[in-house]
Amino acid sequence: xxxxxxxxxxxxxxxxxxxxxxxxxxxxxxxxxxxxxxxxxxxxxxxxxxxxxxxxxxxxxxxxxxxxxxxxxxxxxxxxxxxxxxxxxxxxxxxxxxxxxxxxxxxxxxxxxxxxxxxxxxxxxxxxxxxxxxxxxxxxxxxxxxxxxxxxxxxxxxxxxxxxxxxxxxxxxxxxxxxxxxxxxxxxxxxxxxxxxxxxxxxxxxxxxxxxxxxxxxxxxxxxxxxxxxxxxxxxxxxxxxxxxxxxxxxxxxxxxxxxxxxxxxxxxxxxxxxxxxxxxxxxxxxxxxxxxxxxxxxxxxxxxxxxxxxxxxxxxxxxxxxxxxxxxxxxxxxxxxxxxxxxxxxxxxxxxxxxxxxxxxxxxxxxxxxxxxxxxxxxxxxxxxxxxxxxxxxxxxxxxxxxxxxxxxxxxxxxxxxxxxxxxxxxxxxxxxxxxxxxxxxxxxxxxxxxxxxxxxxxxxxxxxxxxxxxxxxxxxxxxxxxxxxxxxxxxxxxxxxxxxxxxxxxxxxxxxxxxxxxxxxxxxxxxxxxxxxxxxxxxxxxxxxxxxxxxxxxxxxxxxxxxxxxxxxxxxxxxxxxxxxxxxxxxxxxxxxxxxxxxxxxxxxxxxxxxxxxxxxxxxxxxxxxxxxxxxxxxxxxxxxxxxxxxxxxxxxxxxxxxxxxxxxxxxxxxxxxxxxxxxxxxxxxxxxxxxxxxxxxxxxxxxxxxxxxxxxxxxxxxxxxxxxxxxx
Ligand code: BGC
Numbered sequence: 025x026x027x028x029x030x031x032x033x034x035x036x037x038x039x040x041x042x043x044x045x046x047x048x049x050x051x052x053x054x055x056x057x058x059x060x061x062x063x064x065x066x067x068x069x070x071x072x073x074x075x076x077x078x079x080x081x082x083x084x085x086x087x088x089x090x091x092x093x094x095x096x097x098x099x100x101x102x103x104x105x106x107x108x109x110x111x112x113x114x115x116x117x118x119x120x121x122x123x124x125x126x127x128x129x130x131x132x133x134x135x136x137x138x139x140x141x142x143x144x145x146x147x148x149x150x151x152x153x154x155x156x157x158x159x160x161x162x163x164x165x166x167x168x169x170x171x172x173x174x175x176x177x178x179x180x181x182x183x184x185x186x187x188x189x190x191x192x193x194x195x196x197x198x199x200x201x202x203x204x205x206x207x208x209x210x211x212x213x214x215x216x217x218x219x220x221x222x223x224x225x226x227x228x229x230x231x232x233x234x235x236x237x238x239x240x241x242x243x244x245x246x247x248x249x250x251x252x253x254x255x256x257x258x259x260x261x262x263x264x265x266x267x268x269x270x271x272x273x274x275x276x277x278x279x280x281x282x283x284x285x286x287x288x289x290x291x292x293x294x295x296x297x298x299x300x301x302x303x304x305x306x307x308x309x310x311x312x313x314x315x316x317x318x319x320x321x322x323x324x325x326x327x328x329x330x331x332x333x334x335x336x337x338x339x340x341x342x343x344x345x346x347x348x349x350x351x352x353x354x355x356x357x358x359x360x361x362x363x364x365x366x367x368x369x370x371x372x373x374x375x376x377x378x379x380x381x382x383x384x385x386x387x388x389x390x391x392x393x394x395x396x397x398x399x400x401x402x403x404x405x406x407x408x409x410x411x412x413x414x415x416x417x418x419x420x421x422x423x424x425x426x427x428x429x430x431x432x433x434x435x436x437x438x439x440x441x442x443x444x445x446x447x448x449x450x451x452x453x454x455x456x457x458x459x460x461x462x463x464x465x466x467x468x469x470x471x472x473x474x475x476x477x478x479x480x481x482x483x484x485x486x487x488x489x490x491x492x493x494x495x496x497x498x499x500x501x502x503x504x505x506x507x508x509x510x511x512x513x514x515x516x517x518x519x520x521x522x523x524x525x526x527x528x529x530x531x532x533x534x535x536x537x538x539x540x541x542x543x544x545x546x547x548x549x550x551x552x553x554x555x556x557x558x559x560x561x562x563x564x565x566x567x568x569x570x571x572x573x574x575x576x577x578x579x580x581x582x583x584x585x586x587x588x589x590x591x592x593x594x595x596x597x598x599x600x601x602x603x604x605x606x607x608x609x610x611x612x613x614x615x616x617x618x619x620x621x622x623x624x625x626x627x628x629x630x631x632x633x634x635x636x637x638x639x640x641x642x643x644x645x646x647x648x649x650x651x652x653x654x655x656x657x658x659x660x661x662x663x664x665x666x667x668x669x670x671x672x673x674x675x676x677x678x679x680x681x682x683x684x685x686x687x688x689x690x691x692x693x694x695x696x697x698x699x700x701x702x703x704x705x706x707x708x709x710x711x712x713x714x715x716x717x718x719x720x721x722x723x724x725x726x727x728x729x730x731x732x733x734x735x736x737x738x739x740x741x742x743x744x745x746x747x748x749x750x751x752x753x754x755x
Contacts, residue, residue: 066360067108069370076369077360081353083107089356090339094322094332097127098305101321110368114302114323116432117223118179118195118211119143119555121168123436132436140168141383141556142427142437145498146181147534148394148552150197150577151631153668154692155210157390162214162222164383169220170376175368176221176267179433180208182255183230183271185578186612187589187597188507191233193534194498194553195433198577199613199628201251202687205258212263219367219374221266224259226304228252228286230271234503234598237307240274243606249715251612257295266299266362270319272307278317281307287318300358311337315347320355379438384557391554391561393666396574397632401546405528406568406634407484409451416482417444418462418475418520419489420511421532426553429493431500437556443488443530446559450567458482462520463489463511472516479524486566487520489513490551491533498533498553503598507537507584514540521545530562535580538625550576568634573666573692575631575736579613582625588616614737615683629670629687629736635661635697639669642733642742649708651746653731657693658700666694671705672740673712674730682714685732707731710754721753 065071066080084092088104096102096111103111116122121140124133143149143161152158169177181192185199197204212222229241229252243252259265268291270281280286281303291297305324308314311333314322322334330336341347367373377383397405407415422444427437441449448457462475479485489509491497497504508514521527521544528547532554542548549572554561564570581587588608589597596607611619614628642655653671671689675682689705709724716723726748734740 066364067369069367069372073361073364076364077357080107080360080364081357084356086339086342089352090335092359093320093334093338093355094329095324096329098125098130098324100127108369109363112176112363112368113174114176114178114223115169115172115174116178118146118177118181119427119433120165120435120437121172121174121177122432122434138172139379139436139438140172141165141379141387142435142440143387144391144394144555144558145194145430145433145553146196147194147198147577148554149211149390150203150207150394151396151550151552151574152390152393152692153203153207153575153577153690154393155206157386157393158207158210159214160386161390162211163217164214164386166215166218166220167374167376167380168378168383169215170218170374171378172376174220175366176223176362177215178223178225178269180211180222180259181225182208182259183226183228184252184255184612186231186606187503188535188581188584188587189503189505189597190231191497191499191501191503193578194430197255199579200577200687201254203577203690204255205262208255208259209263212259212265216264216266216366218376221299221362221366222263223267223269223302224256224263224265225269226271226280227256227268227291227301228271228280229275230273230280232503232598232604233501235602236272236501238274238602239599240277240603241606242276242603244609245717246715247606247609247612250610253290256291260291260295260297266365268297268299268301270301270303270307272304278313279307279309282310282313282317282319284317292318298358298361300355300362308333311341314338315341315351320358387555388557388561391558392564392570394552394574395554395562395565395572396550396576396630397548397565397572398550398626398630399542399545399548400632404526404547405549405566407528407566409454409567412451412455412483414456414458414482415447415451416475416478416485416524417447417457417459418478418485418487420461420463421490421492422459422486422488423461424492426493426532427556430498430553433500434493440556441559443559443562446561446563447486447566449560450563462487463513463516465494465511467512472512472519475516476519476523479520479527482524483526485520485524485527487517487527487529488532489517489529490531490536493553507535507581509536517541518544528566535578537583539582542625550574568663571634571663571665572631573633573668575629575668576626577628579617579624579628580626581617582623586617586622586624588612610681610683615686618684618737624738627736627738629668630738631668631736633661633665633667635659635663635665637665637667637695637735639734639742642731642744644731644744644746646746647706649706650711652704652706653689653733653744654702654704655733655742656700656702657695659695659697662697664694664696666692667735668692669703669705670734670736670740671707672732672737673707674732675712675725676728676730676745678714678727679725680714680716685730685737687737708754709748709752712748713754719753722755724748724752724754726751
């Protein structure tokens with residue numbers, strides 16, 4: 025009874041509260057519906073995207089429309105306060121959120137709140153072969169971009185590594201179209217989940233920095249479609265990227281930022297891209313072409329903003345009736361679509377966060393998973409700190425900070441743990457760590473002498489060399505002159521290893537020739553540019569807290585002349601009279617080494633572990649869409665680790681010339697000692713297809729296909745085959 029009585033009391037109180045609430049709601053509702061009637065559709069998040077776009081488009085004047093199509097400072101476009109449209113902020117990309125520059129110069133803006141998390145460079149991310157990590161990196165960068173007030177992040181870059189000399193190889197994702205596309209899509213999905221638009225760049229064929237503003241690329245249609253475009257296509261179609269940046273160079277005689285074939289026909293036509301195409305900074309050269317050939321936003325021209333090709337000259341042309349108004353609306357629509365899709369106009373846009381422990385952890389994981397163990401004779405690695413008294417750390421890269429370098433992709437890092445600090449933090453106190461610089465730009469013989477003395481006095485040497493972001497190495501705006509280690513490092517490494525055979529070489533940067541010392545050095549790690557947590561990640565790998573699992577996303581040739589772009593003379597690289605001809609066609613990277621039976625220094629997909637893996641039991645199971653390859657991997661060693669299983673397809677007797685084999689699937693799996701896992705990799709007909717220029721479509725040709733599975737492009741213990749009964753065109 026008592027209970028009932030209480031319930032009644034509560035009920036009556038609840039009822040009176042409800043009556044009061046309803047009464048207030050009624051009052052509010054009157055007000056609300058009045059507000060709702062006035063809320064324009066474009067500001068109403070409940071309306072479909074296209075409804076909002078059309079509503080906003082209809083409200084814009086000609087001048088306002090034009091203002092959305094070009095920059096009004098180095099990295100912004102104009103606001104339209106009358107309609108509540110804020111300025112749009114763009115930022116580099118791709119390794120984090122760049123420091124602020126400008127507004128009208130490339131000089132830094134002198135802000136003190138523009139530090140951010142410096143992620144490892146793009147080629148390191150690719151070396152993880154872990155698309156989920158790509159997502160995490162994109163997500164973290166997206167969050168940082170939001171907190172820094174950015175709307176569009178300029179990355180990832182997916183230009184194919186055609187020559188080892190390209191100054192921006194470090195930013196890109198390697199030589200293989202499938203790997204680049206999958207890794208970049210993960211990154212884009214992550215970034216865009218944070219109400220940021222990614223911008224995949226540079227579309228297309230920006231594969232060298234030499235004469236990048238003007239060089240004309242001639243490449244046959246099949247290589248274009250099968251090698252240079254697929255990563256972009258994947259990022260558009262699976263990654264759902266909102267913006268694409270045109271490249272500086274020309275393709276078949278027309279600048280890529282206003283190249284009808286690339287932008288209108290392929291990107292927007294065939295692939296159905298409905299986001300916006302922006303120019304690279306100052307990549308536009310002609311108003312008519314920019315208007316008609318598919319450009320939607322002009323950035324960075326060295327002109328007054330109103331004189332940009334898509335500013336006054338466009339407006340004047342429209343007013344003279346030289347350009348269709350529908351073309352203008354299409355460009356504006358694409359700009360508005362990106363704005364609305366990323367919730368620029370909505371109250372609940374994601375707020376973001378900067379320099380969090382979680383972001384730093386992502387940076388560290390990418391570095392840990394991206395470091396590649398290339399050699400480990402007699403299990404020199406991992407080092408056992410308990411058994412060491414003295415370690416000599418030698419080399420300028422042990423203390424050099426890289427995050428801020430490389431030009432537009434450089435990051436003003438919140439902090440950066442260099443390798444020496446990482447090693448000292450890991451073993452200092454337990455082990456004596458001595459440091460010797462060993463080499464420097466311009467040379468200094470006494471540095472080498474002191475390094476050799478340090479090597480002699482130590483139990484183990486950790487040599488940290490390689491390249492850096494100085495102009496002429498891994499840096500935008502120029503290519504490398506050769507593939508050699510600079511500053512006399514070949515000689516130095518030889519001396520060090522002669523003084524102490526227990527030498528671990530760690531190289532930062534991109535690929536170099538190693539023939540001068542590789543057979544004398546027992547252990548070698550490729551560490552790229554590992555970001556702000558790089559030193560900790562590296563120490564983790566060196567001392568076995570982390571089992572390396574990175575695999576090369578590009579072939580390391582023994583010497584530059586083995587590389588396909590350097591086999592056909594200057595017309596194939598760096599170009600003659602302003603044109604570079606990709607004479608190797610489809611045979612880029614491992615495709616070339618396979619076709620020519622050339623031994624690389626280290627093959628595509630290669631990377632060792634502190635454990636061993638066994639592949640077995642490959643089955644090829646027919647499916648509706650094609651086949652599924654199923655196989656087992658077992659960790660046969662004593663420590664846990666991750667393996668990247670790779671699947672290559674080799675057509676047996678193709679009717680057209682094809683690469684010997686091509687990567688068509690991969691999966692990274694984590695296994696405890698003794699553990700095994702079944703891996704399934706589906707293959708559709710599209711994966712078997714080549715591009716037919718005659719039929720202007722992809723053709724999956726009937727015939728027998730070998731499926732090869734294993735740990736690298738040159739270590740494929742499992743094979744099986746299947747027959748495709750009918751030739752068909754596929755998408
Ligand atoms: C680079 C782009 C970059 C842009 C803005 C250009 O020079 O090629 O990758 O996004 O500058 O900094």
